[in-house]
Amino acid sequence: MKNRCLRIVLLLILSLILGLGWWVPSATAxxxxxxxxxxxxxxxxxxxxxxxxxxxxxxxxxxxxxxxxxxxxxxxxxxxxxxxxxxxDPFTRHLQPSQYRNLQVSTSGELTGVGLQIALDEETGVLQVVTPIAGSPAQKAGIKPGDRILKIDGVSTTEFTLDEAAAQMRGPMGSQVVLTVAGRESETQEVTLVRDRIALNPVIAQLRSSPGSVPVGYIRLNQFNGNAVAEVAHAISGLEKQGADAYILDLRNNPGGLLQAGIEIARFWLDRGTIVYTVNRQGIIGSFEATNAALTNDPLVVLVNRGTASASEILAGALQDNQRAQIVGEKTFGKGLIQSLFDLSDGSGLAVTVAKYETPNHHDINKLGITPDRLISWEPTAFDQVATEVDQQYKTALEILTNTSVVANAPLGDRG
Missing domain, CATH: 3.30.750.44 (Transcription Regulator spoIIAA)
Structure with missing residues (x-):
């Protein structure tokens, strides 16, 4: 009897093992x-x-x-x-291996796609254009900051996460993607874009001079990528040699990028002072300081608009609070959160919001932005009209810099 019971128990155990065998092979996975x-x-x-x-x-x-x-x-x-x-928190997100590689490529200075910086509107969940990259297919097609992207190749963008939407717009050079775009006031339209290699050379630099005015070094910085620090240093050095006596730093539609790049570029303009405070979840405040290594003390005006975000706001806030520059334009985007990237064991990545930042005067930028010293609205202009006589924000900056008393007393530059 005892042996018989033992056999029955063994048979029951074997039946259970066989019955559950469907999940055993995937247990390791x-x-x-x-x-x-x-x-x-x-x-x-x-x-x-x-x-x-x-x-x-x-x-x-x-x-x-x-x-x-x-x-x-x-x-x-x-x-x-x-x-x-x-x-x-839309900024704390998982990046699948291909997305993570694309992000690393983007911050390194080159990608293939349509050239749009995008964000999700937290209130509506709508995909919004922060800014088109200068010279990109999107910029040439007339897509503007603030435009809403409703569909990508006919699929509603509500079906995508932010990273999925970005991935949908990237692709092989020469391939096409159709975006359904709604402007701030214009009707919805379909825009066909041909993907291209987006060379993320983030700096445009020119010496602007005219009879009776000071030579002005114009520097447009489009993004804080891996090339930005070296390119800005090269631009300032070159303009100093050409005789620049004042500067316009154009951060309009600059969506940010690498935090450290923003800090290093601030040091090019500041001899001393705090650049930014960081505050972690324990409330511990850290700071980044100028290092007495400014490349120029010439007067400076910074141009900003609603597309000026993140590291751009750190830079603008540092220069404003240290009274190193006057800020001209519109209130900025208002992204005051700092993300760190983490490698995961399967080759994917994780972006995590690890801190918030504050300006030297402890102004919290997140969702509030930087308010310019001179509020001048941004009138959308063609790319080739930016920083010309039809650009009112640029004209205002020139007027500030060419004012004889401003240049003579250098209140925007040399703090003595």
Whole structure:
């Protein structure tokens, strides 16, 4: 009888093993997928700026995510996406391997696509143009800052995350993409763009001079990428040799980029003073300071508009609060959050908001922006008309710099 019972128990165990055999082969994969979810959770847990994690129990979020059976990497990314979405922070996001590579290429100085910097409007969820990159297919087609992108190749942009939308607009050089675009006041239109290599040379520099006025060095900085610091240094050096006595730094429609690039470029204009404060979730304040290595003390005016964001706002705020420059234009975009990038074990990446920044006078820029010293509205102009006589913001900057008393007393430059 005892042997018979033992045989029955063994048969039941064998039946259970056979019956559950359908999930045994993927158990290892499931463990690997869960490890990736746990890896993302741990990085956010250690680094995220908001210690309340959007007023939720972050540990319970982890438990809920790891309870799920995850059968493949696609489902893993979906679980990670939902976990991060609970933070209600569009800047904290998971980047799949191809997206992560594209981002690294973008910040390195070159990409292939249509040349749009985009953001999600937090209130409406609509995809919005921050700025087209100068000389890009999007800029040449007349797409402007503030335009809304409703569809990409006929698919509503509400179906995409921010990174997915960016990926949809990238592609092989010479291929086409159709965007459905709605302007601020104009009707919706379809725009066909041919993708091209976007050379992210971020600087345009020229000496502007006319009879009876001081020679003005005009520097347009389009993006804070891996080339920006060296290119701006080269531009200032060249303009100094050409005899520039004053400068216009044009940050209009500059969406930002590398934080460190913004700090280093601020040091080109400042001999001393705080450039920016950073505040982490413990409320610990760090700061970046000028290093007594300014490349010029000549008077300076900075041009900004609604497309001026992130690292551009750090630079403009540093120069304004240190009374190194007058700011002319419109109130800026208002992105005062700092993200760090983390490599993940599967080749994907994670962008996490780790701190916020404040100007030297402790002005919180996030959602508020920088208010110029001289408010001048931005009238959309053709690319070849920017920084010409029809550009009212540029004309105002010239008027400030060519005022005899301003140049003679150098109140915007040499602080003695």
């Amino acid at each position: 499931d463990t690997e997928n869960q490890k990736l979810v746990a890896e993302v959770w741990r990085i956010v847990n250690q680094s995220y700026v908001d210690e309340t994690f959007n007023h939720q129990n972050w540990w319970l979020v982890r438990q809920k995510a790891l309870k799920q059976y995850i059968k493949n990497r696609e489902e893993t990314y979906s679980v990670i996406g939902k976990m991060l979405a609970s933070l209600d």
